[in-house]
Amino acid sequence: MKFNEQIKDIKTYEAGKPIELVVREFGIEPKDIVKLASNENPNGCSLKVQKAVVDIVAKMALYPDDSMMNLKSGLSKRFQVEDENIIIGSGSDQIIEFLIHAKANSNSKILMNSITFAMYEIYAKHVGAEILRTTGVEHDLDKFYKIYKEEKPSIIFLCTPNNPTGDAIDAKALFDFIKKIDDDTLVVVDGAYMEYALVKDASKYVKPKDLLKEFSNTIYLGTFSKAYGLGGMRVGYGVGDAKIIKELYKLRPPFNITTLSLEAATIALEDEEFVENSIVDNFKEMKRYEEFAKEQKIDIIESYTNFVTLCLNSNQKSSQIATALLQRGMIVRDLSGYGMNAIRVTVGTTEQNSKFFALTSEIL
Known part of the structure; x- marks a missing residue:
């Protein structure tokens, strides 16, 4: 059977190994396994979210509200934008997939950092677009601009803070960069x-609001998978010019978010205290990694x-250490596939991090 040529050389995205796989392969008890590979919130999610999801379980037989009114309203309030500026994914x-399919084709070029989120490249290859990359590990906007001037890409991806490295672009420098980009080039600011x-x-x-105010050719991406602790619910969002959002809706399938996911994300937005406490704990524990x-x-x-x-x-x-x-x-995540002799480690709980330090010291 023949398949589209443009997917021939796509490497399957490898997510962090699940605990269940390690149990099967190495016979280790689940309670003895620590997963620090997928950047999940070690505190889980808000108790308010857990209660809300349990309360709505009886509605699982019904399709979700496809207008996503409550979640959009919450995001509109949070970012001080209009509902028409928001799309949920x-x-x-x-x-990201919608954006590439809406804007790029086999004659397009897509610019991204040398090391960044793998799905930009994978989706770009779906449409046969040419992939352009900078050199060096961290985002260098001067290098981005040089390539932009020479190659005129259709889309530029700026992942800040960047996955899998953790570095972040200064906001003022980012805005100054976008001011030099023509209006027909889509600039994606991935703020996961x-x-x-x-x-x-x-x-x-x-701030998504500031991007929206200054530029008609940008879209900001966010997610509930990280700070909000809802990785298993799969809810993300885009904030951009109403014209961009309107085009993306042509590609969005109906009911692309579940009833439970919608409820969880909507309630998660309301529990700011949980998110703030999780982030404070995160950077407290990160100091231990710096010392290690x-x-x-x-x-x-x-890392930001x-x-x-x-x-x-x-x-x-x-690879050997991982x-x-x-x-x-x-x-943990081995980054040799990105051309780095490095490992990426999610900052876990105090106990989880202590175990990582002890095991890694022994191995090193």
């Missing part, structure tokens, strides 16, 4: 970890997220 990656950046350094915080890296004499990229990237020395192989940790029930 099954994770923000679904909106923006709640963390706001707490650590307000100069890195990008210093003790082990390995580099750590300054809920994970850290530990860059190993030349005599240490990230495997050794896995065999001991500790799941």
Whole structure:
């Protein structure tokens, strides 16, 4: 059977290994496994969300409200924008797919950082677009602009804070960069970890409202999977010019968010205290990772997220270390597939992090 040529060389996206797989492969008891690979909130989600979902379980037989009125209203209030500026997706990656299918084709070019979220490239290959990348690990806007001037891409992806490295772009520098981009080039600001950046350094915080006010060619992406602790509910959103949102709706399937997901995200927005406490705990524990890296004499990229990237020395192989940790029930992300000799580790609870330090010290 023949399939479309443009998907021939696409590598399947590898999500963080689930606990169940480690149980099967290594015979380790579930209670002894720690998953620090997928940047989930170690505090889970708000108790208010859990109660709301239980209360609405009886409605599972019914299709969800496809207007998503309550969730849109909550996001409109949070970001001080209109409902017409918002689209909801099954994770923000679904909106990335919409954007690429709406704007790009086999004659298009799509610009992204050298190391960044893998789904940009995967979706770009769906339509046969040419992929352009900068050099270096962190976002360098001068390099982005040089490539933009030479290649005139249809879409530019700016992931800030960036996954999988954790670095973030200064908001003023980002706005200055977008001002130099022509109106027909779509600039996607992926802010999946923006709640963390706001707490650590307000100069890195990008307000969707400000993007919307200044630019008609940008869209801001957010998610409930990280700070809100709803990774299993798969809810993301985009905030952009009404004309962009209108085009994306042509690609959105009906009922793309479940009844339970809609309720969970809507209630999660209301529990600001839970999110704030989770982020404060995150950066408190992150200091321990910084101290650990210093003790082990390995580099750590300054992170504005809920994970850290530990860059190993030349005599240490990230794939071997990640495997050794896995065999001991500790799941982390090996970044060798991104061309980095590094591991990405979600900042967990105090107990989980202590276990990571002990096991990794032993292996190193």
